[in-house]
Amino acid sequence: xxxxxxxxxxxxxxxxxxxxxxxxxxxxxxxxxxxxxxxxxxxxxxxxxxxxxxxxxxxxxxxxxxxxxxxxxxxxxxxxxxxxxxxxxxxxxxxxxxxxxxxxxxxxxxxxxxxxxxxxxxxxxxxxxxxxxxxxxxxxxxxxxxxxxxxxxxxxxxxxxxxxxxxxxxxxxxxxxxxxxxxxxxxxxxxxxxxxxxxxxxxxxxxxxxxxxxxxxxxxxxxxxxxxxxxxxxxxxxxxxxxxxxxxxxxxxxxxxxxxxxxxxxxxxxxxxxxxxxxxxxxxxxxxxxxxxxxxxxxxxxxxxxxxxxxxxxxxxxxxxxxxxxxxxxxxxxxxxxxxxxxxxxxxxxxxxxxxxxxxxxxxxxxxxxxxxxxxxxxxxxxxxxxxxxxxxxxxxxxxxxxxxxxxxxxxxxxxxxxx
Amino acid sequence: xxxxxxxxxxxxxxxxxxxxxxxxxxxxxxxxxxxxxxxxxxxxxxxxxxxxxxxxxxxxxxxxxxxxxxxxxxxxxxxxxxxxxxxxxxxxxxxxxxxxxxxxxxxxxxxxxxxxxxxxxxxxxxxxxxxxxxxxxxxxxxxxxxxxxxxxxxxxxxxxxxxxxxxxxxxxxxxxxxxxxxxxxxxxxxxxxxxxxxxxxxxxxxxxxxxxxxxxxxxxxxxxxxxxxxxxxxxxxxxxxxxxxxxxxxxxxxxxxxxxxxxxxxxxxxxxxxxxxxxxxxxxxxxxxxxxxxxxxxxxxxxxxxxxxxxxxxxxxxxxxxxxxxxxxxxxxxxxxxxxxxxxxxxxxxxxxxxxxxxxxxxxxxxxxxxxxxxxxxxxxxxxxxxxxxxxxxxxxxxxxxxxxxxxxxxxxxxxxxxx
Numbered sequence: 001x002x003x004x005x006x007x008x009x010x011x012x013x014x015x016x017x018x019x020x021x022x023x024x025x026x027x028x029x030x031x032x033x034x035x036x037x038x039x040x041x042x043x044x045x046x047x048x049x050x051x052x053x054x055x056x057x058x059x060x061x062x063x064x065x066x067x068x069x070x071x072x073x074x075x076x077x078x079x080x081x082x083x084x085x086x087x088x089x090x091x092x093x094x095x096x097x098x099x100x101x102x103x104x105x106x107x108x109x110x111x112x113x114x115x116x117x118x119x120x121x122x123x124x125x126x127x128x129x130x131x132x133x134x135x136x137x138x139x140x141x142x143x144x145x146x147x148x149x150x151x152x153x154x155x156x157x158x159x160x161x162x163x164x165x166x167x168x169x170x171x172x173x174x175x176x177x178x179x180x181x182x183x184x185x186x187x188x189x190x191x192x193x194x195x196x197x198x199x200x201x202x203x204x205x206x207x208x209x210x211x212x213x214x215x216x217x218x219x220x221x222x223x224x225x226x227x228x229x230x231x232x233x234x235x236x237x238x239x240x241x242x243x244x245x246x247x248x249x250x251x252x253x254x255x256x257x258x259x260x261x262x263x264x265x266x267x268x269x270x271x272x273x274x275x276x277x278x279x280x281x282x283x284x285x286x287x288x289x290x291x292x293x294x295x296x297x298x299x300x301x302x303x304x305x306x307x308x309x310x311x312x313x314x315x316x317x318x319x320x321x322x323x324x325x326x327x328x329x330x331x332x333x334x335x336x337x338x339x340x341x342x343x344x345x346x347x348x349x350x351x352x353x354x355x356x357x358x359x360x361x362x363x364x365x366x367x368x369x370x371x372x373x374x375x376x377x378x379x380x381x382x383x384x385x386x387x388x389x390x391x392x393x394x395x396x397x398x399x400x401x402x403x404x405x406x407x408x409x410x411x412x413x414x415x416x417x418x419x420x
Numbered sequence: 421x422x423x424x425x426x427x428x429x430x431x432x433x434x435x436x437x438x439x440x441x442x443x444x445x446x447x448x449x450x451x452x453x454x455x456x457x458x459x460x461x462x463x464x465x466x467x468x469x470x471x472x473x474x475x476x477x478x479x480x481x482x483x484x485x486x487x488x489x490x491x492x493x494x495x496x497x498x499x500x501x502x503x504x505x506x507x508x509x510x511x512x513x514x515x516x517x518x519x520x521x522x523x524x525x526x527x528x529x530x531x532x533x534x535x536x537x538x539x540x541x542x543x544x545x546x547x548x549x550x551x552x553x554x555x556x557x558x559x560x561x562x563x564x565x566x567x568x569x570x571x572x573x574x575x576x577x578x579x580x581x582x583x584x585x586x587x588x589x590x591x592x593x594x595x596x597x598x599x600x601x602x603x604x605x606x607x608x609x610x611x612x613x614x615x616x617x618x619x620x621x622x623x624x625x626x627x628x629x630x631x632x633x634x635x636x637x638x639x640x641x642x643x644x645x646x647x648x649x650x651x652x653x654x655x656x657x658x659x660x661x662x663x664x665x666x667x668x669x670x671x672x673x674x675x676x677x678x679x680x681x682x683x684x685x686x687x688x689x690x691x692x693x694x695x696x697x698x699x700x701x702x703x704x705x706x707x708x709x710x711x712x713x714x715x716x717x718x719x720x721x722x723x724x725x726x727x728x729x730x731x732x733x734x735x736x737x738x739x740x741x742x743x744x745x746x747x748x749x750x751x752x753x754x755x756x757x758x759x760x761x762x763x764x765x766x767x768x769x770x771x772x773x774x775x776x777x778x779x780x781x782x783x784x785x786x787x788x789x790x791x792x793x794x795x796x797x798x799x800x801x802x803x804x805x806x807x808x809x810x811x812x813x814x815x816x817x818x819x820x821x822x823x824x825x826x827x828x829x830x831x832x833x834x835x836x837x838x839x840x
Contacts (some may be wrong), residue, residue: 001604004626055590099607109560141530142722170475183729185421186737187430187519206424217742301716302562309603317606321598322639
């Protein structure tokens with residue numbers, strides 16, 4: 001494409017590409033923009049060095065290879081802030097520049113946004129389901145080694161409290177947390193058999209009584225008894241990772257209270273997802289450890305966003321064959337809300353035309369400048385700011401929007417035509 | 421865990437950890453070991469440098485930080501070769517060394533194996549469904565940016581022919597292939613409207629008549645007509661990305677044949693998975709372009725393998741609480757096959773004990789030495805050798821094993837006890 005467009009001169013035409021989702025995955029009620037910060041960082045580093053050029057020069061003409069060797073995005077990007085909600089058709093990113101410089105960004109932009117948005121959306125549902133209880137992301141083992149780090153970041157964006165992934169602590173400042181594994185308890189086995197108390201003693205000696213002991217390696221009731229015998233009633237927490245978590249949480253709570261450990265927290269883990277988290281809402285659980293379901297997007301591992309050319313030299317363009325129609329033209333978007341803050345509608349309208357009349361509702365503009373002339377605009381939100389933005393966004397949803405069941409988008413998207 | 425185990429001395433006990441899958445995901449009939457080569461490479465680089473130590477020194481004692489700064493795996497690993505089939509309970513990796521040096525590898529090993537095995541297993545089903553037709557992996561946009569590169573590699577391992585991910589071409593030598601996008605055709609639009617012929621002319625001028633033209637941007641029948649008018653009947657291929665692909669493939673084949681382009685290939689793409697690939701088996705499709713479904717594991721984005729401590733100082737250990745029992749002890753495995761080559765049973769038995777009697781069947785040992793004293797053994801299979809191994813493995817399955825429907829593992833796994 002690039003080679004052909006450079007040869008016939010069309011590569012230099014001014015274009016707008018738009019990233020958007022045709023639909024929300026899996027009957028979700030809302031989407032969460034995730035990964036924008038990572039994408040802007042990656043964009044600054046997106047160059048073709050000698051190793052990359054060596055590969056493409058095997059099949060590309062010299063002009064194209066030279067162009068790639070000098071590549072640096074010099075265009076503009078506007079878009080939804082990271083942590084913003086989105087709905088079908090929301091113009092999440094608007095990327096403007098020459099065809100050549102914009103088309104090259106498709107995989108970079110979509111890979112990051114599709115991945116991080118999918119994880120953030122799943123995680124946000126778990127945060128709602130947990131209703132204020134703590135959530136620890138523990139899924140690194142079930143995701144690609146580098147994707148896992150981005151998953152920890154996206155889960156934190158969505159409201160998780162901590163991660164067991166130390167690289168996410170290092171790279172993004174996500175708070176770290178973790179408990180021990182069964183292997184640590186099993187390690188304390190000798191010819192006389194298992195010695196759970198020795199394992200607990202070792203952990204308490206190293207980490208203090210504020211630590212969380214894993215009590216389900218052998219027998220949960222015995223494990224709790226041993227844990228309190230070793231650590232005393234000031235023990236920080238116990239983790240249960242198997243069995244009927246609701247039944248065990250109640251039983252362990254009673255047992256802990258009887259032993260005077262009334263402040264010892266109960267952490268549960270083991271194939272939890274938003275549905276099982278919600279199902280445990282009535283039980284005395286303090287913290288959920290979530291693994292596989294959050295790093296795999298709980299049934300929707302990709303957000304399914306696309307990156308489409310919508311305008312060429314000021315002319316709106318769109319694909320016209322069946323089923324996959326896109327809406328041409330560079331767009332803007334705003335969200336209408338009642339005075340109570342509850343959102344009502346997403347309005348997408350042509351860029352450069354007048355803002356549609358909000359009809360008595362409050363209009364919030366959604367697209368902010370991110371890149372100008374290839375340079376990231378100062379003042380992009382931090383991860384914490386994006387986390388706060390999402391927390392506020394979730395509160396603004398109509399109540400149906402927080403339902404876990406499959407259904408329609410929480411608010412409709414209205415497209416205002418160019419001829420309006 | 422590490423800190424506590426170093427403090428009480430248990431960190432230095434000799435242990436075996438085993439990576440295995442309790443079950444196959446999503447009713448699959450077989451698993452595919454993927455990522456072993458990547459894992460061995462990552463293991464060689466797995467160190468804690470100053471940036472990592474700076475993070476952990478905030479909460480770890482000095483002894484542990486010093487130990488981490490000197491970390492280098494010095495133990496042994498045996499396991500199933502990359503590209504080997506596996507079944508529930510197959511001891512895919514056996515990792516031996518001190519507790520401390522082995523426990524630290526859990527996330528590294530599982531992240532890579534769980535990810536790559538999930539993608540390879542999904543891709544292998546697509547390869548079977550395609551029944552000899554070509555498959556191009558095009559899913560990078562729907563996966564994390566680095567995971568995407570591993571996905572291309574895993575799809576190639578499973579029998580895909582090529583990838584559109586150039587970094588996978590560079591990093592792993594996967595053959596590259598691709599076609600143009602709708603944006604390239606839409607780019608050729610001016611005040612007089614779209615000019616599909618100009619787009620095709622540009623592509624053919626740059627890439628020759630052997631190229632594949634995307635014909636469904638506007639009207640497929642017109643697109644095919646224009647494509648042949650521009651490129652002539654020697655055109656390499658046309659791609660259809662929307663509509664009822666089976667209906668269009670037949671219609672386009674007839675049209676191409678009528679235009680004398682009898683050798684022009686038909687490439688189809690657009691939300692294909694193993695089921696839709698199989699459903700197109702009777703249609704004149706030459707190549708499938710597969711995206712989202714392969715990079716998301718087609719419903720099973722992680723293989724769900726676990727990494728469990730199974731032996732401490734020669735004593736088998738196992739978790740005993742409900743539902744998650746593991747089988748203690750270091751293990752070996754062999755696969756029994758009939759004289760025809762069709763496999764019958766996976767046999768897992770205690771390492772160091774005599775090989776179970778194959779009872780007239782052919783016994784194939786499954787575990788090979790991978791690491792000795794922390795050093796990767798020479799002669800590990802190349803990606804191409806692993807690809808061949810899997811191709812042979814798929815042929816060895818009983819016919820039910822290749823069914824796409826959900827069901828039981830293709831062959832049972834028999835566990836031979838230690839007291840045998």
